[in-house]
Amino acid sequence: MSEPAAKKEQYSVIGKSVPKVDAYDKATGRARYTGDLKVPNALVGKILRSPHAHARIISIDTSKAEQLPGVKAVITAKDVPSVMYGISPARYDENIFAVEKVLYVGDKVAAVAAVDEETAVKALNLIDVEYEVLPPVLDPFRAMDPDQPQLHEQYPRNISVEIHQNFGDVDKALADAYHVRTDTFSGTRAAHVPMEPHAALSKWEGGKLTITCSTQSPHYFQYHIARVFGLKMGDVRVLKSYVGGGFGGKLEPSGAEYVSAALAMKTGRPVKLVFDRWEVFVHHRGRHPQHITLTTGVTKEGKLLGCHARFIIDGGAYTSLGIASAYYAGAMLPLIYMFDHYRFDGFRVHTNLPSCGAQRGHGAPQPRFAFESQLDMIAKDLGMDSIDIRLVNARKPDTMTPNEFKVNSCAFTEAIQKARRISGWDEKKGKLASGKGIGIGCGGFISGNGYPIYRTRLPHAGAVIKVSEQGDIATLYTGAVDIGQGSDTVLAQMAAEAMGIDFEDIKLVTADTETTPHDFGAYASRQTLMSGWAVKEAGEEVRRQVLELAAEMLEANVEDMNVDRRVIYVKGSPEKSIPFERVANEFFITRGPLVGRGKYAPPKLGGSFKGAPVGTSPAYSFAAQISQVETDEETGQVMVTDVWDVHDCGQVINPTLLHAQVEGALFMGMGEAMYEAMVFDANGKPLNANLGDYRIPTALDVPQVVSDLVDSYEPAGPWGVKEVGEGATLPTMGSYANAIYDAIGIRIYDMPLTPEKVWRAIEQRKRQEREAAEKK
Amino acid sequence: MIVPEFDYLTPQTLNEACALLGEYGSRAKVLAGGSDLVVKMKNGLLKPDYIVSLKNLQDLKGIRYEAGTGVIIGARTTHNRVVENEILRERFPSVSAAAGTMAAYQVRNIGTIGGNLVNAVPSADMPPILIALSAKARIVGLSGERLVDLEEFFLGPGKTVLNQDEILAEIIIPDQATTGSSYIKFGLRRAGSLAVAGVASSVMMDGEMAEDVRIVLGAVAPTPLRAREAEAVLRGKKVSQELIEQAGKIAAAESKPITDIRGSAEYRRHLVDVLTRRTLKTAIEKGHV
Known part of the structure; x- marks a missing residue:
């Protein structure tokens, strides 16, 4: 499956670490994010949010707020469409403003538009809301009890998603196994914490709504906003300015857009609405805390035979993207190791806490932590090395998972072996000084989703390239969304490579539903592969047209023509050449605009069982991560000193950006492993919804990272590419937990690995050892 | 998350500052680095009508050694100055090291040692090491000045012995036989x-x-x-x-x-x-x- 090395060297633009197209603007502060935009006559929008986790709204009196000078509009549920929104029609369960009940601290109740922020805040304080406080449901296990209050009429026992998938004969596989273990693990409500908060600037002019916002997907925003307001999609334009991170939290409208749009429609003036940090936390839509029970059986040699996975997933107040998260939780589990028998039972449960949704690795990181931990425990039970048991089970190329995901390229075995080598595993495992340890965790992820979020026949990506009349530059029009990860740069490299011109020749118009071709956006690690295919096709159409004309001009056969870095020449006769721009200019003069078009739709993927589309992808990445830790056994403090990540991500377009993605994903996994969890008081009020008390790793906390690659080529990707942006989040929690076990023999089953938790586990072990000694 | 309105006062002398604080009582707050005050104001926890800025009081800045007295740290000295100061590094390196554990580098460039003490947060990093070294606070008010053992300075979370018209001017770490x-x-x-x-x-x-x-x-x-x-x-x-x-x-x-x-x-x-x-x-x- 590997592409010959000689061919790789022929590439002129891809495979090179060109600087990001926006590096200068971002480094100098010139980049303008939505919150920085200044528009004449604009008002400031602010949302009044519920102080209660669960309450009935008795009355809302906005009269005092309306009378405050400078206030231009005060709106509540009665002023906006009552159309509910969400992700899948069966689970549209959210309103712009709460209608009867508020379901979490932070639920949207009303909003104001005023001439400035100060007036808007004053006005919020003048809105009188009378609540009847109801007992909150805070525990996902208790939430399913029949005596508990029900949050939504349509979800009996507060269960909004229930999944049962069964492949092969798990009971028989477990009965036949030499060794079976059942263990329970749990994760936390970790948050995305994008540097830029959610923000939207809405204009309503001549029956057309234009929303500039911080978004991962202008298309989905356009679709949902048009539906809620009853507008034609063509009358809703969604575009972005610079986006300061998404991580899944900006894939669905946050309310900033709905509310600013409603205020703009009411006042006839532009309205800008920017969340503050507390709002970003309570709006959440981040990681679901999952409680995962795995029963896994192996042969004497450590070969996995079957697994039964059970999930209780705390979804918070609304469904959001959580139906997908719940399916992903189980669907991704059999991806990286080969076994035939798999059953997965999942319940996503509502609580009066912030709603959970999509976050980097979507549903998969916590189950992966559980599986990687249990696999190490099984290896220990069998007396096997942690890496050896992974090599026994590692997925092979051109195989199919039990839930019918087709894997093409797969250099997972090579990635594990390389990680073993570069980390010095064999010299370190079990041999490090007291308190030091080394552990492995692995992962794998999709390279784009096989099916979009709502049913549509639209292709997943489109691209147009227009070469200038002089032929000196080419503009790439793509709906792909650069949220900081660098897709603009990577796609510009791809466009230049496909056309045979230079990276510097490419201009970009991106992520605007009006001016760029449709693309589903930045999520599911899809753009390099999917948007990349559309860009490649568009670039190649330009190239073909240029070469046809050049062949005429040079009186040569078109099949003998080539173009590289702006020089068009006849193969074998390099003296017969002509500059790209001369041919492009001649093309415009004699034939009209020189335009290339491309689109990408994945082939039909996956099985036909219920939920089969979730987790399907044209290609899958694989990764092995080895972490080394030092622990302070007196305090329980754990320091991760080194991490080695080896990724199988297909052909690399921009190595610097790729390694930055690996590091970012790994650090995010580290945060979830070591620090991050939203916590609440007994009434469901958040206790750490700020950047001081909700700790993400700082530059001082992160370990030394060696990010390395294995040679890989993916036939389903343009130039052989596949995923990198999310995959490195998956192995981290497991590799840390396993390294801690190697260091001090303590197994932690629930995230995060806080010093106090590690200390308590050490104390408990000491107690047990004492008791055992006393018995003797 | 916006700071409520207030009058901004910039006294030229310590006495003038004390007079303003005496006049406005609890309606006034002292601003040095602002790393605590401004955050509290943004979060709506404090709504002072007057901010008395110490920015013109240059005497409150800096670190010096006086033989027979000890090391004297002006209350407006930023944490990073405490970290980097040669006198402290030589005589009381544990104080410099403690200052280096505070907050983050950027905040240490703004926050002051006086602010850290006056704010009287139970988890503050400077009080333990300063009390361990028998440090004293030089406090200036309308009726003159007084020296208080730092150990006696704190009364409870957010509460100190400072009267309304008083300002913490200096911290003195005395010459001592501590080894x-x-x-x-x-x-x-x-x-x-x-x-x-x-x-x-x-x-x-x-x-x-x-x-x-x-x-x-x-x-x-x-x-x-x-x-x-x-x-x-x-x-x-x-x-x-x-x-x-x-x-x-x-x-x-x-x-x-x-x-x-x-x-x-x-x-x-x-x-x-x-x-x-x-x-x-x-x-x-x-x-x-």
Whole structure:
């Protein structure tokens, strides 16, 4: 499956670490994010949010707020469409403003538009809301009890998603196994914490709504906003300015857009609405805390035979993207190791806490932590090395998972072996000084989703390239969304490579539903592969047209023509050449605009069982991560000193950006492993919804990272590419937990690995050892 | 998250500043670095009508040594100046090191040592080491000035002995016979985290004998707390591993921690034990003040 090395060297633009197209603007502060935009006559929008986790709204009196000078509009549920929104029609369960009940601290109740922020805040304080406080449901296990209050009429026992998938004969596989273990693990409500908060600037002019916002997907925003307001999609334009991170939290409208749009429609003036940090936390839509029970059986040699996975997933107040998260939780589990028998039972449960949704690795990181931990425990039970048991089970190329995901390229075995080598595993495992340890965790992820979020026949990506009349530059029009990860740069490299011109020749118009071709956006690690295919096709159409004309001009056969870095020449006769721009200019003069078009739709993927589309992808990445830790056994403090990540991500377009993605994903996994969890008081009020008390790793906390690659080529990707942006989040929690076990023999089953938790586990072990000694 | 309206006052002298504070009473707040004040105002926890900025009072800035008195630190000195100052690094390196554990580099460029003390947060990092070194506060008010042992300065969370018209002008670390000191902060990340517990120890060694010992606990009581019974275990004794361990246990018992989102009372008490032992060992073995 590997592409010959000689061919790789022929590439002129891809495979090179060109600087990001926006590096200068971002480094100098010139980049303008939505919150920085200044528009004449604009008002400031602010949302009044519920102080209660669960309450009935008795009355809302906005009269005092309306009378405050400078206030231009005060709106509540009665002023906006009552159309509910969400992700899948069966689970549209959210309103712009709460209608009867508020379901979490932070639920949207009303909003104001005023001439400035100060007036808007004053006005919020003048809105009188009378609540009847109801007992909150805070525990996902208790939430399913029949005596508990029900949050939504349509979800009996507060269960909004229930999944049962069964492949092969798990009971028989477990009965036949030499060794079976059942263990329970749990994760936390970790948050995305994008540097830029959610923000939207809405204009309503001549029956057309234009929303500039911080978004991962202008298309989905356009679709949902048009539906809620009853507008034609063509009358809703969604575009972005610079986006300061998404991580899944900006894939669905946050309310900033709905509310600013409603205020703009009411006042006839532009309205800008920017969340503050507390709002970003309570709006959440981040990681679901999952409680995962795995029963896994192996042969004497450590070969996995079957697994039964059970999930209780705390979804918070609304469904959001959580139906997908719940399916992903189980669907991704059999991806990286080969076994035939798999059953997965999942319940996503509502609580009066912030709603959970999509976050980097979507549903998969916590189950992966559980599986990687249990696999190490099984290896220990069998007396096997942690890496050896992974090599026994590692997925092979051109195989199919039990839930019918087709894997093409797969250099997972090579990635594990390389990680073993570069980390010095064999010299370190079990041999490090007291308190030091080394552990492995692995992962794998999709390279784009096989099916979009709502049913549509639209292709997943489109691209147009227009070469200038002089032929000196080419503009790439793509709906792909650069949220900081660098897709603009990577796609510009791809466009230049496909056309045979230079990276510097490419201009970009991106992520605007009006001016760029449709693309589903930045999520599911899809753009390099999917948007990349559309860009490649568009670039190649330009190239073909240029070469046809050049062949005429040079009186040569078109099949003998080539173009590289702006020089068009006849193969074998390099003296017969002509500059790209001369041919492009001649093309415009004699034939009209020189335009290339491309689109990408994945082939039909996956099985036909219920939920089969979730987790399907044209290609899958694989990764092995080895972490080394030092622990302070007196305090329980754990320091991760080194991490080695080896990724199988297909052909690399921009190595610097790729390694930055690996590091970012790994650090995010580290945060979830070591620090991050939203916590609440007994009434469901958040206790750490700020950047001081909700700790993400700082530059001082992160370990030394060696990010390395294995040679890989993916036939389903343009130039052989596949995923990198999310995959490195998956192995981290497991590799840390396993390294801690190697260091001090303590197994932690629930995230995060806080010093106090590690200390308590050490104390408990000491107690047990004492008791055992006393018995003797 | 917007700062409410206020009048901004910029006195030219310390006396003028005290007069303004005396006149406006609780309606006024002092602004130095603002790293606590402005955050509280943004979060709506404080709504002063007057901000009395100390920015023109240059005398309150800087670090100097006066023979016979000690090292004098102006209240407006930023944390990073305390970290980098050569006089402190030479005479009281444990103070510089403690300042380096605070907040994050950017905040240390703005926040001041005086602000850290006056704010009187139980988890503050500077009080334990300064009290361990018998530091004093020079306080200036309308009726003159007074020197207060820093140990007596704190009354409770957010409460100090300062009267409404008074300003903390300087911190004085006196010349002393102390031979070693150390502060260890236990935070949950390497920057931008509050102490779960913090312990400072200072010792005056005479050969193997601990002539004097001071142990001060942070973040485990409403104010910084001298662990006097733990000190007594070592004072006047020949130091030994056993005595250090005993001191750790007693210090833990003397602490009065609470449970909050950063840690349980039980864990904090345990940390006091560990950190007391570790700071004592460093103070005794490494022997620098």
